[in-house]
Amino acid sequence: MTDNPNQGHRERLRERFMVSGHASLADHELLELLLFGVVLRRDAKPIAKALLARFKNLNGVLGAPLEAVKQVEGVGEAIAIHLKAVHAILVRSEQDALKTHxxxxxxxxxxxxxxxxxxxxxxxxxxxxxxxxxxxxxxxxxxxxxxxxxxxxxxxxxxxxxxxxxxxxxxxxxxxxxxxxxxxxxxxxxxxxxxxxxxxxxxxxxxxxxxxxxxxxxxxxxxxx
CATH class of the missing domain: 3.40.140.10 (Cytidine Deaminase, domain 2)
Known part of the structure; x- marks a missing residue:
């Protein structure tokens, strides 16, 4: 028996993503999936929904300033840095395309x-x-x-x-x-x-x-x- 009460939900969400891809997930579910790596025991769903409520959409969440992200309920420095790192990777990826084409x-x-x-x-x-x-x-x-x-x-x-x-x-x-x-x-x-x-x-x-x-x-x- 797992010590994490949210483990069953996490496994089901991961399986849906692996089988059906991102189109099968709502925005808050996709954000939840991303948060699993830094939200280890808590329920990530309320955090994902709070972020989307504050910043409107996924682009807004990832592009929001670090300090603004940290002000969202349930979000600490580790989560904020994780989201900003993902944003930086996306920016760098697009920049790489501009350097090669x-x-x-x-x-x-x-x-x-x-x-x-x-x-x-x-x-x-x-x-x-x-x-x-x-x-x-x-x-x-x-x-x-x-x-x-x-x-x-x-x-x-x-x-x-x-x-x-x-x-x-x-x-x-x-x-x-x-x-x-x-x-x-x-x-x-x-x-x-x-x-x-x-x-x-x-x-x-x-x-x-x-x-x-x-x-x-x-x-x-x-x-x-």
């Missing part, structure tokens, strides 16, 4: 990467993806980390780094913590300043993607680049 052939990977990396950030970040001549990712670097609605950006620093990497193109990324990905006048202005700074170096600005919880906006698609 040309950006133009893996645009869906790029959008997934942007969403995973930035959609749930509570501070505004401005990042630059540097691309080689084959349009493969060289580096993803942070150039501005600000308050909830402002991240200072310095075009000369971006130009200097593009020279160091011998980049042929860049993609600009930043998030709107408000959730609304609409391009602001300030977004348009800084994009044009960066284009002017990179123009003499023959470094092309392919796009500026703005991400929020409500979606992702392409300034290129809107004719703003």
């Amino acid at each position: 040309t950006i133009l052939d893996s645009w869906s990977n790029l959008l997934n990467y942007v969403k995973l990396a930035l959609a749930n950030e509570t501070r505004e970040q401005f990042r630059v993806l540097f691309l080689d001549k084959k349009l493969k990712l060289q580096s993803d670097e942070l150039f501005g980390d600000g308050t909830i609605d402002h991240a200072p950006v310095y075009p000369r620093e971006i130009a200097r780094r593009a020279l160091e990497l011998a980049s042929s193109s860049v993609i600009l990324l930043h998030n709107h913590p408000s959730g609304d990905p609409k391009a602001s006048n300030q977004d348009i202005a800084i994009t044009r300043k960066i284009i002017l700074a990179l123009g003499p170096l023959e470094v092309n600005v392919i796009d500026h993607l703005i991400v929020g919880a409500e979606g992702t906006t392409s300034m290129k698609a809107l004719g703003l680049i």
Whole structure:
């Protein structure tokens, strides 16, 4: 007889996953399955449901800031770190795809990467993806980390780094913590300043993607680049 009163439920959930795959599980059950490795004796279901209630969906749970996750009832540091590690693995996996395939052939990977990396950030970040001549990712670097609605950006620093990497193109990324990905006048202005700074170096600005919880906006698609 097992010492864990939840063992029978755990075994049944694992079996359903192995036999029928993730489609057979509700979101809270899939999250439960993930928590089994760090919630050893307690019932993981209430924790999974509390996380989803707080952060709306699985992407929100995994992308939420560490301290916010720890505030959920039943969640300690071990659970929070476990979830953030899973999120980091997902981000790194999408980043690997961008390093091995040309950006133009893996645009869906790029959008997934942007969403995973930035959609749930509570501070505004401005990042630059540097691309080689084959349009493969060289580096993803942070150039501005600000308050909830402002991240200072310095075009000369971006130009200097593009020279160091011998980049042929860049993609600009930043998030709107408000959730609304609409391009602001300030977004348009800084994009044009960066284009002017990179123009003499023959470094092309392919796009500026703005991400929020409500979606992702392409300034290129809107004719703003």
